[in-house]
Amino acid sequence: MRLKSYEELFERINTRTDIEENILQTLDHFPKDINQILEILRDKYNDGKIIMEKDENGIVTSYPNEVDKLNNFTIRRKTKYIPILEHKHEYIEIVYVLQGSFIQKIKGRQIQMNKGDLCILDRNVLHSSLPLSESDVVVNITLTPKFFDGIFMYLLSDDNYISNFVINSLYSKSKSQNFLKHHIKEGTMIQKILENLLLEYYSIEHRSSAAINGYFLILFTELSREITDRTGEDIKDEQNKVREKILTYIRDRYKDINLNEMAEYFNFHPSYLSSLIKKEFGKNLKELLIELRMTEASKLLKNTDMTIENIVSEVGYTNSSHFYNIFKKTYGLTPNQYKTRVIKKDS
Numbered sequence: 001m002r003l004k005s006y007e008e009l010f011e012r013i014n015t016r017t018d019i020e021e022n023i024l025q026t027l028d029h030f031p032k033d034i035n036q037i038l039e040i041l042r043d044k045y046n047d048g049k050i051i052m053e054k055d056e057n058g059i060v061t062s063y064p065n066e067v068d069k070l071n072n073f074t075i076r077r078k079t080k081y082i083p084i085l086e087h088k089h090e091y092i093e094i095v096y097v098l099q100g101s102f103i104q105k106i107k108g109r110q111i112q113m114n115k116g117d118l119c120i121l122d123r124n125v126l127h128s129s130l131p132l133s134e135s136d137v138v139v140n141i142t143l144t145p146k147f148f149d150g151i152f153m154y155l156l157s158d159d160n161y162i163s164n165f166v167i168n169s170l171y172s173k174s175k176s177q178n179f180l181k182h183h184i185k186e187g188t189m190i191q192k193i194l195e196n197l198l199l200e201y202y203s204i205e206h207r208s209s210a211a212i213n214g215y216f217l218i219l220f221t222e223l224s225r226e227i228t229d230r231t232g233e234d235i236k237d238e239q240n241k242v243r244e245k246i247l248t249y250i251r252d253r254y255k256d257i258n259l260n261e262m263a264e265y266f267n268f269h270p271s272y273l274s275s276l277i278k279k280e281f282g283k284n285l286k287e288l289l290i291e292l293r294m295t296e297a298s299k300l301l302k303n304t305d306m307t308i309e310n311i312v313s314e315v316g317y318t319n320s321s322h323f324y325n326i327f328k329k330t331y332g333l334t335p336n337q338y339k340t341r342v343i344k345k346d347s
Contacts, residue, residue, distance in 0.1 A: 002203040009199050010098070013077050014137050023081045059126070060087040064144045071209075072147035073216070075201045078102075078129075078138040086128040092143045093121040096184075096194060100136030104129035106179050113138070113181075116191070118223075120180040127179075139198065149269060182227060190226065193219045243280045250285075254292040255316035259285055293317070294330045301339045308335045 003009050054060050078084075078095075086105070095104070101114040106127045113119060121127060132138060184191050197215035200207060249262065262285070263270040278284050283291070293315040300311045309320065317323040327335050 002206040003199045006195055006199075009195070009202055010137070012202050013098075013139070013198070017079070020080055023079075060085065061124075062087060062089045062091075064091055064142070072144045073212075074142045075198065076140050076142075078132060078140055080132040080134065080136065083131050084129045086126055088124045088126050089121070089142065090123060091145070092123060094141040094143070095119040095121065096139050096141065098137040098139065100133065100138075102129060102132050102136050102138060111181060114183075116184045116186065118182050118184050118194075120182075122178045125179055149271070180227070182223065190219065190222050193222060242276070246277065246280070250288055251292065254289055254296075255314075257285075257289065289316075290326060290330070294327060297323075297327060297335070298331070298338065301335060302342050308339075311335070 003012065053063070095113065096118045097113050097115050099115055101112065104111050104113060104119070104127055106119075106121070107125060111119070184194065193215055197212065197219065200211050200215060246266070249265065250257065253262075259270050259274060263273045266273060268276070274285065277288065281288055297311055297315045300306055300314060301308075306314065312318075312320050312323045315323075324334060327333075327338070331338055333341065
């Protein structure tokens, strides 16, 4: 049966788990060593739900498991009574406090999380948390990179804080890790969206993936609007930097360029990069390349004695007929006519 109220949701989500029962029974002698805790989580409690590995520096990284990869997202209530030691993720994590409060440490900074607080954690950002008490209820939402493909490209093409956060986390080569904390006020649209998202997710027998994706899309859209209002100028500055980098790349490589290679260079998804170029320049990549190549061809016709055949090759074309057709469409003249008129005008 589908959950219909917050009370039903809270009763289901806050039921003490077998893991927590076991922790309470062994709390006095629960191990503090990270290796022992990892073994317990893997073998006794985890049941293969979470993939965790420790690197050569002793840092634990959590990876999406097969279920995460299949669904592209997972929602779990945060386990109570034990500290979560410092670790990082290969996915974006959202932490949302339904009741009570707790303290998490992010990049060495202690953050107090109270009821209604939401925190979005970048990939690979180091974080830990102190134990939750009996009355604290916190959910973790994990989102894989693939989650943001498809319909969420519409979100990522917007000029706002959330889209830039996701872009930098999942698609940028930048190694800086960030987090975003935001308070969700009671009774607001965002609070209702989160409530409905959780109701849908925990209505396990009647769960609708389409509905969940819809709630996520609306959630990120509304968060973007609310947060962007207070950070608009910073976003514009960052977006202008991205725009200039893309334009410089295209100008430097217009002779031999394709979308997939360019996307790999910027570590962007090709679909996102295509949308971003169209949004920023009002033209797609093909149109931008034609514009740059025709501009360069006209300069070479005006200022050099290069043959048209050499110019064709110089601006990145391999087919002379194709070049002639595009040039005439652009300037209304053939390359020979264009050069003749320029010479006559100058003399």
